Amino acid sequence: MSNNRQSRIRHHRMVVFSLLSLLLLTLVLPLIPYAVADLGESAGKVVNPGADLWREVRQRDRSVIGTTRVKGVDSGVLINVYGEDWRQFRMQRLIPYGAALMGIVLSVILLYYLVRGPLRLQGGPSGKKIQRFTVFERTTHWFTVSVFWLLALTGLILLYGRFVLIPLLGPDGFGLTASACKEAHNLFGPMFLVAILMLFVTFVKDNFYARGDMTWLIKGGGLLGGGHVSAGRFNAGEKIWFWIAVLGGIVLCVSGLILDFAVFGQGREVMELSHVLHGIVALIVITVSFGHIYLGTAGVEGTIGSMTTGYVDEAWAKSHHDRWYAEVKAAAVDDSETEPAGGGSASTGVASPTRDG
Amino acid sequence: MFEQLVDGIFWDIALWVFAIGVLWRILSIFRVRNKPDYSEPRASGLAGAIGANLRRFMPRSEMVSRTRLQFVAGYLFHLGLFALLVFAAPHVLFIEAQTGLSWTAMPYWAFIISAQIAFIGLMLLWIYRIMHPVTRLISDVDDHLAAILTFIVMFTGCMALLGEFNGLRVLHRFMVELWLVYFPFSRLMHAFMFIPSRAFTGAWFGRRGVKA
Numbered sequence: 001m002s003n004n005r006q007s008r009i010r011h012h013r014m015v016v017f018s019l020l021s022l023l024l025l026t027l028v029l030p031l032i033p034y035a036v037a038d039l040g041e042s043a044g045k046v047v048n049p050g051a052d053l054w055r056e057v058r059q060r061d062r063s064v065i066g067t068t069r070v071k072g073v074d075s076g077v078l079i080n081v082y083g084e085d086w087r088q089f090r091m092q093r094l095i096p097y098g099a100a101l102m103g104i105v106l107s108v109i110l111l112y113y114l115v116r117g118p119l120r121l122q123g124g125p126s127g128k129k130i131q132r133f134t135v136f137e138r139t140t141h142w143f144t145v146s147v148f149w150l151l152a153l154t155g156l157i158l159l160y161g162r163f164v165l166i167p168l169l170g171p172d173g174f175g176l177t178a179s180a181c182k183e184a185h186n187l188f189g190p191m192f193l194v195a196i197l198m199l200f201v202t203f204v205k206d207n208f209y210a211r212g213d214m215t216w217l218i219k220g221g222g223l224l225g226g227g228h229v230s231a232g233r234f235n236a237g238e239k240i241w242f243w244i245a246v247l248g249g250i251v252l253c254v255s256g257l258i259l260d261f262a263v264f265g266q267g268r269e270v271m272e273l274s275h276v277l278h279g280i281v282a283l284i285v286i287t288v289s290f291g292h293i294y295l296g297t298a299g300v301e302g303t304i305g306s307m308t309t310g311y312v313d314e315a316w317a318k319s320h321h322d323r324w325y326a327e328v329k330a331a332a333v334d335d336s337e338t339e340p341a342g343g344g345s346a347s348t349g350v351a352s353p354t355r356d357g
Numbered sequence: 358m359f360e361q362l363v364d365g366i367f368w369d370i371a372l373w374v375f376a377i378g379v380l381w382r383i384l385s386i387f388r389v390r391n392k393p394d395y396s397e398p399r400a401s402g403l404a405g406a407i408g409a410n411l412r413r414f415m416p417r418s419e420m421v422s423r424t425r426l427q428f429v430a431g432y433l434f435h436l437g438l439f440a441l442l443v444f445a446a447p448h449v450l451f452i453e454a455q456t457g458l459s460w461t462a463m464p465y466w467a468f469i470i471s472a473q474i475a476f477i478g479l480m481l482l483w484i485y486r487i488m489h490p491v492t493r494l495i496s497d498v499d500d501h502l503a504a505i506l507t508f509i510v511m512f513t514g515c516m517a518l519l520g521e522f523n524g525l526r527v528l529h530r531f532m533v534e535l536w537l538v539y540f541p542f543s544r545l546m547h548a549f550m551f552i553p554s555r556a557f558t559g560a561w562f563g564r565r566g567v568k569a
Contacts (some may be wrong), residue, residue, distance in 0.1 A: 146484070182516055
């Protein structure tokens with residue numbers, strides 16, 4: 001009797017002990033990983049089996065090109081690691097620094113104009129005209145100007161539109177404008193190559209380094225040291241602008257064509273590099289063009305006529321391009337010696353052009 | 358509202374003005390009667406008309422060096438514009454929707470090249486017109502307006518190329534309608550009149566044994 005009672009008690013104890021043990025294990029076992037983690041590296045590292053996979057996918061350590069049955073450029077790259085670098089550069093450097101550069105240069109030009117005013121012709125115009133640019137040269141110039149500014153304006157809208165135009169037009173209006181500008185920019189881009197080639201062929205012969213260019217530069221074209229500096233058909237400043245326009249134009253065209261026609265096997269990295277180069281060079285050329293426009297219009301009296309009518313006043317030619325003026329006069333004298341009496345156009349007050357319009 | 362007008366009544370009005378205007382201009386020119394020419398012809402007037410039409414596709418040899426820019430730019434613009442007008446895929450689809458007639462559109466790369474050469478030609482021609490003292494002097498508002506309007510039509514067409522925004526398509530179509538209305542009353546009529554004009558001059562001189 002007493003044996004049965006003892007056996008039942010032992011059985012109950014075992015059941016209770018088992019239940020308590022089970023409860024304890026249930027509560028404690030899930031805490032073991034945390035306890036092990038707290039013990040530090042020496043206790044052993046628990047590695048997420050998916051970590052390597054996701055590290056490869058996110059390309060944090062290096063760029064990995066995987067394999068795929070999809071045929072195409074960069075089709076083996078899940079995430080382009082340089083994409084974020086490019087985005088950061090565009091948003092945090094190109095856009096603000098570009099705006100600052102253009103703003104500062106425009107402000108300096110405006111300030112210079114307000115303080116010094118336009119450069120007047122000493123002694124006033126003579127009334128006698130001399131041909132500076134032929135019809136073809138002017139047509140080439142204005143064709144280049146037209147294409148350049150169409151591209152510049154559409155490009156600036158694409159770069160700065162979201163900051164300037166969204167508050168004015170709203171997101172939908174800007175979307176429409178940006179789409180229109182993108183199409184126009186892409187279509188007119190290749191035309192700039194034609195314009196640059198025409199510009200190069202037309203003007204290159206007078207834009208090589210010549211004697212006196214260094215002096216012109218040292219004296220800042222007359223800004224430093226006072227007085228006009230001797231120059232040929234184009235002074236050193238104009239030559240520098242010519243080469244910036246031509247070389248910058250070529251960089252813009254090549255990088256633009258890479259972006260425009262993404263069908264020649266160029267990958268994202270090449271496209272990003274082209275975009276960065278395109279943006280930087282475009283902003284530089286646009287900024288330098290401000291100076292060219294100022295000097296060609298409001299900055300120097302009598303200059304604008306050279307690109308509208310093709311003629312400038314003799315006093316202007318003597319003052320700004322004395323060596324070229326002397327060459328033109330010498331050539332006119334040579335022509336008049338070979339022409340029959342009564343020829344020429346002295347009665348009209350226009351010097352005989354050296355180039356046929 | 359504006360979109361409905363442009364796609365509806367404006368388009369109908371523009372087409373009617375264009376069709377009636379062009380017909381009226383052509384008929385009015387052909388109705389002009391010259392004095393009967395009783396002289397015995399020295400050569401065939403018909404041959405003179407055909408010859409003048411063909412010869413004037415090229416500048417006279419002594420004028421080649423002076424007209425090189427207009428010659429090249431003129432052909433670039435007109436050939437490019439013709440290709441765009443007739444063979445651009447959006448235009449082929451539009452004509453098919455309007456008339457049921459259809460033909461093969463040119464591929465995208467050909468469209469791009471056509472647009473490029475048309476724009477280059479038009480811009481060079483217009484800038485040359487302004488830059489050359491003689492052409493500037495003999496040009497009037499009509500010449501400039503025709504060039505600017507044609508440029509805007511082409512430009513809005515290019516901007517609408519992506520087809521993502523209906524507003525750009527409507528803008529392009531509206532500019533086309535303005536262009537169609539302006540066409541019969543301007544020098545744009547040369548598109549229809551250059552052959553009869555050359556033929557008349559060629560025949561007139563041809564009868565007198567002169568190569569026009």
